[in-house]
Amino acid sequence: MSATSVKTLVNQPYKYGFITDIEADTLPPGLSEEVVRLISAKKNEPEFMLEFRLKAYRQWLTMSEPNWAHVGYPPIDYQKIIYYSAPKKKDGEKLASLDEVDPALLETFEKLGIPLSEQKRLGNVAVDAIFDSVSIATTFKEKLGEAGVIFCSISEALQEHPELVEKYLGTVVPIGDNYFAALNSAVFSDGSFVYIPKGVTCPMELSTYFRINNGDTGQFERTLIVAEEGASVSYLEGCTAPMYDSNQLHAAIVELVALDNADIKYSTVQNWYAGDENGKGGIYNFVTKRGLCKGVNSKISWTQVETGSAITWKYPSCVLVGDNSVGEFYSIALTNNCQQADTGTKMVHIGRNTRSRIISKGISAGNSQNSYRGLVKMGPKAKGARNYSQCDSMLIGDRAQANTFPYIQVDNQTAKVEHEASTSKIGEDQLFYFAQRGISSEDAISMLISGFCKDVFNQLPMEFAAEADKLLSLKLEGTVG
Amino acid sequence: MVIFADPLNAMLQTDAYLSDLLRQSQTQTIRVRSEISGWLQELRQKAAYEVAHQQLPTRRDEEWQFTDLSELKAIAFHNPPAVNIDPETLASFTLPEARHSQVVFINGVFAPELSDLSALPPGVFVGNLMGLPLEANYDAIKYIAHQDDASEVFTALNSTGFPDVAVIWAEANVTVEMPIHLLWLTVPTPNPALIQPRGLIIADPGSSLTVIEQYGVAIAACSDFTNTPPYLNNAVVEVFTRDNARVNHTRYQRESGSGFHIGKTVVVQERDSHYTTQSINFGAKLSRHHLNIWQKGPNTETYLNGLTLADHSQIADTHSLIALNHPHGITDQLHKCIVDAQAHAIFSGKVFVPQAAQQTQAAQLNRNLLLSPQARVNTQPQLQITADNVKCTHGATVSQIDADELFYLQSRGINAEQARDLLLDAFAAEVLDRIPLASLRQRLSQCVACRTEELFV
Numbered sequence: 001m002s003a004t005s006v007k008t009l010v011n012q013p014y015k016y017g018f019i020t021d022i023e024a025d026t027l028p029p030g031l032s033e034e035v036v037r038l039i040s041a042k043k044n045e046p047e048f049m050l051e052f053r054l055k056a057y058r059q060w061l062t063m064s065e066p067n068w069a070h071v072g073y074p075p076i077d078y079q080k081i082i083y084y085s086a087p088k089k090k091d092g093e094k095l096a097s098l099d100e101v102d103p104a105l106l107e108t109f110e111k112l113g114i115p116l117s118e119q120k121r122l123g124n125v126a127v128d129a130i131f132d133s134v135s136i137a138t139t140f141k142e143k144l145g146e147a148g149v150i151f152c153s154i155s156e157a158l159q160e161h162p163e164l165v166e167k168y169l170g171t172v173v174p175i176g177d178n179y180f181a182a183l184n185s186a187v188f189s190d191g192s193f194v195y196i197p198k199g200v201t202c203p204m205e206l207s208t209y210f211r212i213n214n215g216d217t218g219q220f221e222r223t224l225i226v227a228e229e230g231a232s233v234s235y236l237e238g239c240t241a242p243m244y245d246s247n248q249l250h251a252a253i254v255e256l257v258a259l260d261n262a263d264i265k266y267s268t269v270q271n272w273y274a275g276d277e278n279g280k281g282g283i284y285n286f287v288t289k290r291g292l293c294k295g296v297n298s299k300i301s302w303t304q305v306e307t308g309s310a311i312t313w314k315y316p317s318c319v320l321v322g323d324n325s326v327g328e329f330y331s332i333a334l335t336n337n338c339q340q341a342d343t344g345t346k347m348v349h350i351g352r353n354t355r356s357r358i359i360s361k362g363i364s365a366g367n368s369q370n371s372y373r374g375l376v377k378m379g380p381k382a383k384g385a386r387n388y389s390q391c392d393s394m395l396i397g398d399r400a401q402a403n404t405f406p407y408i409q410v411d412n413q414t415a416k417v418e419h420e421a422s423t424s425k426i427g428e429d430q431l432f433y434f435a436q437r438g439i440s441s442e443d444a445i446s447m448l449i450s451g452f453c454k455d456v457f458n459q460l461p462m463e464f465a466a467e468a469d470k471l472l473s474l475k476l477e478g479t480v481g
Numbered sequence: 482m483v484i485f486a487d488p489l490n491a492m493l494q495t496d497a498y499l500s501d502l503l504r505q506s507q508t509q510t511i512r513v514r515s516e517i518s519g520w521l522q523e524l525r526q527k528a529a530y531e532v533a534h535q536q537l538p539t540r541r542d543e544e545w546q547f548t549d550l551s552e553l554k555a556i557a558f559h560n561p562p563a564v565n566i567d568p569e570t571l572a573s574f575t576l577p578e579a580r581h582s583q584v585v586f587i588n589g590v591f592a593p594e595l596s597d598l599s600a601l602p603p604g605v606f607v608g609n610l611m612g613l614p615l616e617a618n619y620d621a622i623k624y625i626a627h628q629d630d631a632s633e634v635f636t637a638l639n640s641t642g643f644p645d646v647a648v649i650w651a652e653a654n655v656t657v658e659m660p661i662h663l664l665w666l667t668v669p670t671p672n673p674a675l676i677q678p679r680g681l682i683i684a685d686p687g688s689s690l691t692v693i694e695q696y697g698v699a700i701a702a703c704s705d706f707t708n709t710p711p712y713l714n715n716a717v718v719e720v721f722t723r724d725n726a727r728v729n730h731t732r733y734q735r736e737s738g739s740g741f742h743i744g745k746t747v748v749v750q751e752r753d754s755h756y757t758t759q760s761i762n763f764g765a766k767l768s769r770h771h772l773n774i775w776q777k778g779p780n781t782e783t784y785l786n787g788l789t790l791a792d793h794s795q796i797a798d799t800h801s802l803i804a805l806n807h808p809h810g811i812t813d814q815l816h817k818c819i820v821d822a823q824a825h826a827i828f829s830g831k832v833f834v835p836q837a838a839q840q841t842q843a844a845q846l847n848r849n850l851l852l853s854p855q856a857r858v859n860t861q862p863q864l865q866i867t868a869d870n871v872k873c874t875h876g877a878t879v880s881q882i883d884a885d886e887l888f889y890l891q892s893r894g895i896n897a898e899q900a901r902d903l904l905l906d907a908f909a910a911e912v913l914d915r916i917p918l919a920s921l922r923q924r925l926s927q928c929v930a931c932r933t934e935e936l937f938v
Contacts, residue, residue, distance in 0.1 A: 068543060378879075380854075395869035398836055403865040410858045410879040413851040417879040419862070425869040 016240035056185030150195040157193035172255040191221035196231035212241035227262035260295030272308035279338025282310025289316035293325035301328040317346035320354035335368030344374035349382035358389035364400035378415035446473035506642030528640035561674035579662035604655035610646035643679035651688035669709035680718035684726035722754035735764035752778030787816035791824035820856035845875040
């Protein structure tokens with residue numbers, strides 16, 4: 001392949017980069033106690049919520065931005081960010097059905113491949129669509145309700161099930177956990193709430209789709225999933241944003257709680273706008289995701305496919321408190337052009353016979369930086385705990401960077417930890433072998449990459465696995481010459 | 482008015498403890514030839530400036546987050562008085578293979594009467610800076626403190642007050658067959674001593690050297706848990722392997738159970754050079770070994786082997802750094818730790834493979850064996866890679882002795898205790914077997930057996 005064809009192919013347009021022109025109810029940029037109060041008031045929240053937010057805001061003021069991650073970016077001006085933006089409702093009343101949602105919004109989600117209207121929606125996936133700061137619509141609510149599953153936006157949950165939210169919110173990621181978590185706790189706008197009652201297996205896949213539309217808005221959503229004893233749920237999250245020259249901040253929190261014998265599977269396909277080939281624009285994706293295996297034999301599994309964002313700073317973690325609980329982390333992080341990713345996981349083993357497994361695949365192309373950073377901690381009481389980690393990196397082009405920073409802390413003799421990492425590139429001989437069989441380099445590369453990521457794809461729900469595979473080959477087409 | 486902007490001055494913070502250490506260090510005198518006294522003064526001033534503008538690291542520093550220096554800070558260290566030891570004490574340290582190529586430093590100062598260099602061939606100099614011939618090819622000031630990272634606080638502190646410099650220098654194309662035994666002996670004094678050994682090992686183009694560097698405490702008994710007065714050994718050894726040179730460097734640290742050891746080995750590798758090290762850490766209440774490799778030319782080969790044995794409440798920390806910057810380098814690192822009782826082992830291994838270092842092959846493996854419920858391990862292998870045409874792997878494991886392996890041996894009629902000893906011996910042997918001296922191999926292997934046996938429950 002010649003250099004020019006490589007270049008043209010690398011510049012794959014970001015097809016979700018359009019902007020929806022819609023009237024929005026937006027707070028002026030800036031953050032103060034007043035703004036926090038205003039957000040809370042706008043959402044008509046119960047008193048405990050306002051206190052939660054104010055406490056977080058006060059704590060945030062005393063904290064400083066972390067700088068240990070292997071990423072670089074100009075300082076963020078937190079007073080220039082809009083902390084609340086919502087599409088204007090026609091009459092300020094709660095929408096009775098989807099028919100009342102602004103057709104422009106429905107169209108937006110249709111364009112993104114997430115049809116919300118009755119006749120078109122996916123048969124077996126319930127979707128909560130979030131546009132800038134608020135939840136637009138949640139599908140299949142009635143059907144889920146029959147099984148006792150609560151799936152709604154967190155604002156709605158605060159109105160209808162405040163006791164559940166109060167009981168679990170902030171129990172996994174405390175208010176002052178880190179700088180961005182404190183910020184989120186103070187200003188979070190919306191997100192999804194899932195509650196699976198005792199013994200229930202959620203009858204369908206649950207899914208949230210996040211969309212940032214406004215150019216100066218920060219998106220701060222908060223997801224809380226609670227699986228009661230013996231419950232089981234699979235949850236998916238997808239995200240896109242328009243192309244802007246400026247950077248937008250996305251600081252989300254996801255909290256998972258699994259009680260005895262519960263099972264939560266959380267999958268993410270992250271495709272925020274990554275900026276152009278010179279690194280201009282794109283989303284700063286600074287996210288705190290943590291799951292608590294509170295009960296015995298519980299299981300939390302994270303699967304992520306990270307392809308977008310200018311900067312990703314994200315460590316979906318598992319705190320394994322219950323005896324025999326299991327944590328899993330499967331990740332593909334792909335960076336191209338000037339993207340920077342510092343991602344990985346934390347597995348904190350506290351209970352006995354807890355097990356965790358980490359499979360991380362990093363692909364870096366162009367001028368990008370891709371770091372795996374993972375912590376495996378075996379507490380003194382984690383008798384017989386096991387961990388296996390594998391992080392493989394693939395480098396495409398000689399300007400891409402792949403780093404691994406594992407932290408292994410063992411305070412227990414009976415624990416067993418294994419960590420393996422490797423770095424390689426697509427070999428000439430592999431491509432030659434394909435060429436010999438009449439397969440073009442382009443196809444060969446996409447096959448090699450699918451093969452490289454197979455361990456992770458296998459963990460994704462069917463439709464998403466196919467989509468993620470396609471997304472990767474799209475993003476990488478032509479990067480190898 | 483001219484405003485002099487000095488970035489270091491801007492963050493001037495005073496660390497009273499470090500200032501005291503610096504003051505002690507600066508009272509140390511050294512005898513050098515008058516030709517280089519000007520250079521030395523300049524070096525010391527620069528280093529003092531660097532120390533004065535830094536602080537002693539705390540656990541808030543990323544590089545020191547697992548190694549707590551507060552116990553060190555509780556002790557005021559002083560410049561030790563001149564001491565001597567009798568030849569009998571020395572006898573237990575002598576290695577039969579290196580009986581006549583042994584150079585001894587007491588508390589960092591050359592002891593010619595204890596050294597025996599009679600077997601050295603021509604073309605190699607072993608001694609101290611004062612004794613180095615005044616010839617153009619022995620221009621030590623081109624090398625001392627000329628490594629990257631010389632401003633790191635403990636290294637700079639050493640530069641402000643090393644009392645002597647051990648020099649091992651092989652001239653171009655000289656192959657030194659016999660191992661050279663560089664022995665740093667500490668004589669603890671009732672007043673806690675600050676000892677700052679400084680070494681310079683140079684292998685000129687095409688030469689070959691084998692060095693056994695040993696840190697020990699001058700008492701007849703097994704030093705590991707003998708209670709001597711506390712002392713701080715802040716050692717810096719610079720190794721230059723020039724074009725085509727080969728250095729095999731065994732570094733064996735066995736300070737007393739109440740000593741603090743902060744040691745640094747900096748290696749500069751030029752084109753086509755080979756550097757192999759066996760770094761053995763058995764002693765000290767708290768030890769920290771920095772092992773930094775700077776690649777300055779293509780085609781280098783680097784083999785780092787390490788064994789740490791820690792028990793009681795020892796803290797044993799190894800921080801290695803391999804900074805490649807040229808193509809076709811090969812590095813292979815194996816670091817093993819055996820941790821018993823309430824001991825704490827720390828390993829951090831960085832490997833940098835920038836874009837210039839194409840065709841690099843880098844492998845790193847860290848294996849840790851925990852023998853007791855309270856033993857702790859922190860390990861951080863780190864790879865930073867920007868070159869695509871490379872093969873790099875790293876791995877880390879932490880476990881206790883494998884029950885299956887024990888069972889297998891027991892099924893062959895070996896009792897549990899012997900089976901365990903056998904497995905431990907094999908674990909250590911993977912590193913010890915790479916030591917080029919049979920007598921030292923045997924001594925260390927016995928030491929591992931003795932240290933791990935008594936605690937068998």
